[in-house]
Amino acid sequence: MHPAIFRTSAETAAFCSQCRRDGKTIGLVPTMGALHEGHLSLVRRAREENDVVVVSIFVNPTQFGPNEDLDKYPRTFENDVALCGSLGTDAIFAPAPADVYPDGYATYIVQERLTAVLCGADRPTHFRGVLTVCCKLFNIIAPTVAYFGQKDYQQTVVIRRMVADLCLPLRIEVCPTVREPDGLAKSSRNRYLSDSERADARCLSRALELARTMIAQGETDAWAVINALKNLIASTKSAKIGYVAVAHPDTLEPVERIEGTVLVALAVTIGGTRLIDNALIEAPTA
């Protein structure tokens, strides 16, 4: 099946508006392209749960900082279209930057607290860009539900918060992180890694495994977990730690004493490639 390919917001809005008038549900999978198995799991889920599946493919410039990888971010459009088609996607929205941010564009969504921690501390305008483009996609497509991967955990929290705060009329579904056989979380940026960096990148998922083990064995001191994870990661020569955090899964605020479910989240640069991973870990009841 060949998905329809729309290059403008206006065409996309017209298509989706007709779908809604026909009483159809719409599942949206927002992506920056360079699709991997993580994205495809979202498309499959959207296909199972909706009458119409729309995948957006847009490398959103406003979510990249000035010294980040906007220019070299992988673009694999033909392959992305083929993959989406093979999974029964109805429409692909792949706008040019000038369609999303035309001359004179001025409006952004910002968020207090949640966007200032974890990845937001390293990337001060990143979530402003993410929230703005997602708000636009939600308004253009008006999906019944939008699907995001847990790999970008903070992104799912800030988007859920925006949807609740601004009363956006859609549901957000978060799907499990898809991993390589050795545990590395799938990411479009993994293709930046050399063979040796690819091997070193296993330190992220290994650190999360260590956190699981420590917490399962009764460790309740977040600093003990953080220090152990930092030591593990530091033993990989090419790894530079961005952050290792134990945080509340909803507020993202640091947790001191581990109880209930906590978020363990990491950002580690391997060579020149910034990778992130996370796990929601439930402490054993005392």
Added chain:
Amino acid sequence: MHPAIFRTSAETAAFCSQCRRDGKTIGLVPTMGALHEGHLSLVRRAREENDVVVVSIFVNPTQFGPNEDLDKYPRTFENDVALCGSLGTDAIFAPAPADVYPDGYATYIVQERLTAVLCGADRPTHFRGVLTVCCKLFNIIAPTVAYFGQKDYQQTVVIRRMVADLCLPLRIEVCPTVREPDGLAKSSRNRYLSDSERADARCLSRALELARTMIAQGETDAWAVINALKNLIASTKSAKIGYVAVAHPDTLEPVERIEGTVLVALAVTIGGTRLIDNALIEAPTA
């Protein structure tokens, strides 16, 4: 006719959603209550043009600065409801602040450039509050069209810009400023004025009349107009000038040479009351 009165976003969204499913158009008039003839002109227009009319009445705390008049802002709810009823309003949305900004609320709409000038220069968080609450109202009510008064000219520009930038699916209509017989623009804040201040407040509309006359007589130097208006206003002892500006009607950027249509906009504090007024003035063709 008695309008339905909704106190929560959820009830309002349910009512409006049913209206849309029934194929009805919805006209929204967003207000902070203390309704005057300016608001009522918007309600009449909404009534003429739509199947369903919703008036929101909410004194929005986020658009007031820390030293502004949030606490003393006039609240005349019973009278507002009666006025809306007399004009055939179907529903009033009058939420509590905790419904609009519940605990943990974090998301705001901001805008570059347009919100930094004119009233935005004096009131740095004002338009953030206006944009955020309007975006929420638009999402909750999903009106076909929302009506605003030209008296708050900059507000109409930033809201139109937000609607275009975020692809919000509604139309914005701007209705003419309604004035007292002596020219004073209707405003809920006029009731703060003492009798002598009320007389002094005529300097705003007189200044706009002077601008009209000068431009009609061929004045093309914006600074000459601004200086003349400042002199006129300064001759009123109780008046303190906030700004007098000649600006482009869309970008709000200062104009030096007057041609085509220009915005002449004023903010003047009379006693303790900050008043604004404006006019779109077309220069005679050379």
